[in-house]
Amino acid sequence: MKVAIITFPGSNCDYDLYKCVQLVGGDPEFRWHRDSSLGKVDAVMLPGGFSYGDYLRAGAIATMSPIMEAVKEFAGHGGPVLGICNGFQMLCEANLLPGALLRNNSLLFCSKEVALSVENNSTIFTELYKPERKLRMPIAHAEGNYYANEETLAQLEEEGRVMFRYIDPQGKSTDGSNPNGSANNIAGIINTRGNVMGMMPHPERAVENILGSVDGLDLFKSLLNHISASKKV
Amino acid sequence: MSRLRLEIRVVPRPGLLDPEGKAIQSGLQSLNYSDIHDVRVGKLLLIELDADSPQDAIDHATSMCQRLLANPVTEDFEIKLLEDSGNSG
Numbered sequence: 601m602k603v604a605i606i607t608f609p610g611s612n613c614d615y616d617l618y619k620c621v622q623l624v625g626g627d628p629e630f631r632w633h634r635d636s637s638l639g640k641v642d643a644v645m646l647p648g649g650f651s652y653g654d655y656l657r658a659g660a661i662a663t664m665s666p667i668m669e670a671v672k673e674f675a676g677h678g679g680p681v682l683g684i685c686n687g688f689q690m691l692c693e694a695n696l697l698p699g700a701l702l703r704n705n706s707l708l709f710c711s712k713e714v715a716l717s718v719e720n721n722s723t724i725f726t727e728l729y730k731p732e733r734k735l736r737m738p739i740a741h742a743e744g745n746y747y748a749n750e751e752t753l754a755q756l757e758e759e760g761r762v763m764f765r766y767i768d769p770q771g772k773s774t775d776g777s778n779p780n781g782s783a784n785n786i787a788g789i790i791n792t793r794g795n796v797m798g799m800m801p802h803p804e805r806a807v808e809n810i811l812g813s814v815d816g817l818d819l820f821k822s823l824l825n826h827i828s829a830s831k832k833v
Numbered sequence: 834m835s836r837l838r839l840e841i842r843v844v845p846r847p848g849l850l851d852p853e854g855k856a857i858q859s860g861l862q863s864l865n866y867s868d869i870h871d872v873r874v875g876k877l878l879l880i881e882l883d884a885d886s887p888q889d890a891i892d893h894a895t896s897m898c899q900r901l902l903a904n905p906v907t908e909d910f911e912i913k914l915l916e917d918s919g920n921s922g
Contacts, residue, residue, distance in 0.1 A: 689903045
């Protein structure tokens with residue numbers, strides 16, 4: 601699995617992603633925001649960080665980078681694209697995913713471990729997760745408050761496109777377990793076609809015991825499995 | 834072609850939670866400005882550009898707002914041509 605990891609000025613999770621892709625047996629390659637081509641790759645990952653200093657709106661200016669045209673084209677052809685944290689913000693700003701990520705309702709930068717439910721395990725990013733499995737992953741953001749209008753939210757729910765939700769230790773998605781005010785406790789969503797996923801929690805920071813959780817590993821393994829299987833056909 | 838100045842205001846859409854506005858409101862209330870009902874925080878952009886006419890400048894700015902300056906999901910924008918526009922040019 602050859603994965604393009606896009607580095608923007610201000611990205612800070614690009615190396616974490618690189619290591620993580622290697623860890624599951626994939627072949628990561630960096631691409632710079634000024635590149636205009638992705639080359640021949642099987643997947644694209646947009647890392648977390650503070651691209652362009654979060655000026656204007658988090659992720660907004662990054663979507664104007666030359667490489668993003670190539671990412672849109674790749675996604676348009678069904679190529680898998682994963683956006684984490686700032687990457688999720690970019691995917692919304694680029695209209696590859698619906699909605700927007702607003703300032704956390706606490707107004708605070710929120711850096712902690714959260715519990716997540718897996719809402720849909722029949723996608724290329726989540727097929728190795730058992731539906732009842734509860735995940736632990738870190739979040740670290742100031743703009744992670746997922747917002748979409750009522751109609752869009754209803755559509756996301758109806759079509760099973762909510763991927764992860766913030767939950768309490770009992771497994772319930774409650775106001776108390778919602779770290780940022782996200783609508784319906786949404787922590788991650790996928791597009792209609794099922795090839796573009798964005799999430800605020802950091803699976804790439806939950807891949808080794810020393811990090812406190814390995815619950816992010818199966819996400820990358822799911823994608824790797826999917827790509828390996830599709831290459832055999 | 835003349836140089837024109839525009840003021841663009843980008844504000845969170847009505848009804849949308851604006852936690853920054855709420856925090857400022859509570860700060861003002863702490864200073865005993867108790868009659869405040871609402872505070873909304875937006876952005877003000879001052880743009881100088883060359884355009885054929887004021888309408889041309891506004892059309893350009895509208896396109897900028899739709900494509901980058903405002904998020905169509907969460908924000909509204911207003912464009913105003915500044916009065917001294919064109920005099921300095």
